[in-house]
Amino acid sequence: MLTLYSYWRSSAAYRVRIALGLKGLAYRQVPVHLVKDGGQQHAVEYQSLNPQELVPLLVDGDARIAQSLAILEYLDETHPQPGLLPRDPLQRAQVRALSLHIACDIHPLNNLRVLQYLSGPLGVADEAKTQWIRHWVETGLRAVEEGVANWTGPLSLGERPGYFEACLIPQLYNARRFECDLSGCPRLLAIAARCESLEAFQQAAPEVQPDAQ
Amino acid sequence: MLTLYSYWRSSAAYRVRIALGLKGLAYRQVPVHLVKDGGQQHAVEYQSLNPQELVPLLVDGDARIAQSLAILEYLDETHPQPGLLPRDPLQRAQVRALSLHIACDIHPLNNLRVLQYLSGPLGVADEAKTQWIRHWVETGLRAVEEGVANWTGPLSLGERPGYFEACLIPQLYNARRFECDLSGCPRLLAIAARCESLEAFQQAAPEVQPDAQ
Incomplete structure (x- = not known):
């Protein structure tokens, strides 16, 4: 099962939620509140998962992938159908x-x-x-x-x-x-x-x- | 022959120059001065080539490609050797x-x-x-x-x-x-x-x- 660290109003996380939906992939969502507690993305536990201290972060087994567009490319390479990009x-x-x-x-x-x-x-x-x-x-x-x-x-x-x-x-x-x-x-x-x-x-x-x- | 619209100190254009060099691809360079004339990237002729009004722009035959990372992916797909990305x-x-x-x-x-x-x-x-x-x-x-x-x-x-x-x-x-x-x-x-x-x-x-x- 994929896990997405996300924040409801982050537009980068929103991109990944769309891509996961287009591919019909099930995922568990872990909210990271970007304002509360001085920004939970800066907390030690999250920073150890993603040194960039940003959402989204996709966790696939042992793999952790930051950056929404890197995640979109990864999903398209590992789950090619339906494709997110043209072929040409x-x-x-x-x-x-x-x-x-x-x-x-x-x-x-x-x-x-x-x-x-x-x-x-x-x-x-x-x-x-x-x-x-x-x-x-x-x-x-x-x-x-x-x-x-x-x-x-x-x-x-x-x-x-x-x-x-x-x-x-x-x-x-x-x-x-x-x-x-x-x-x-x-x-x-x-x-x-x-x-x-x-x-x-x-x-x-x-x-x-x-x-x- | 590839043509690169570039500015010497643009770090996005610099990325593409490196990638072209790593692949050993010959190219012609057209300078676009980002400060002179109020920014030549905003001139009508350049804007008609690249509505984003930014450098770099790669021209390959009839194709015009903006955004340095889109260009890197394109070069890697059209000239796969040597690759710019790992395979996995x-x-x-x-x-x-x-x-x-x-x-x-x-x-x-x-x-x-x-x-x-x-x-x-x-x-x-x-x-x-x-x-x-x-x-x-x-x-x-x-x-x-x-x-x-x-x-x-x-x-x-x-x-x-x-x-x-x-x-x-x-x-x-x-x-x-x-x-x-x-x-x-x-x-x-x-x-x-x-x-x-x-x-x-x-x-x-x-x-x-x-x-x-």
Whole structure:
């Protein structure tokens, strides 16, 4: 049985919950509260499992795997059906490039520890912090919107969602939470509408996790 | 012939130069100056090639691929020898997880556009900005240092460097540039010393690029 160390509102953990659902893999979830107790991800026991002190962490037998995209690749290599990525190397690269734009150039600028640093050591006021969030999310998602313009099907695998949607949907969840302007992203919203009707996405949603507040 | 849109001091472009060198692939380099002209990555011609308005971009025939790690995966799938990743899925996941920690949780917080936003809209003073850089680099690299503690060989592929070293060496270059404290990272410095003796790394170094200043 797989074990996922997760936090309901972590968008990186949300990606992995989607991928596990798409593959129909059963897993046990262990909540790691990113705020309580000064952040349970910094506790000695968790740090010994994952020195990166971040969620998610997937435990598969004796193996411990950090980083959501490394977990997605691992799941796709060890449980190939249904695949999360196209088969053609160029199409795989295009999907990975859009996903990495979310995972490297949008999400990390708005995750909890960065927002805490802005408020704390840098003394950034709430309004300016919200502008910071919206700037990176809106700039980044507009580029992703352009990136999906030439797709032949409605989703990254034609009629099926995969790696890309596992990254996009959590980022859109965050964008809505911070009331970002998504009016320039009709294609992404259409992708989201399709995904939201699917069980794998419904069961991965933050609000239905055991640790949701 | 492959074409790489690059900037000498971009650590994401540096990763791809290393990977191309490790695979012995010839390529033409097109410099994109990230500061001059308000940032040439925002110019209409470049934006039409890469809507993400970031370097690197690899052009292979008609294909255009953004995001350094998507490019590394593409090169490894289309030119498998010598491989950049181990063969075993779990070992691949461990290498990807450490690389993604650099690419998602260290580098994006310190790249040029983020530092410009800190200085500009947020009015962060130079000294506080330097502390910000050092905080994320030092915290992140300490976790990477722990991550390599159990390796059986000196490098990620035993005696050979690959995907991981292509991410690590540019990050260490940045760390030194901002005078980060690397005293807690002896294993990473030993890996760097080995890599620096290899031609693929020497030829990818920022200072020897055609656009170096």
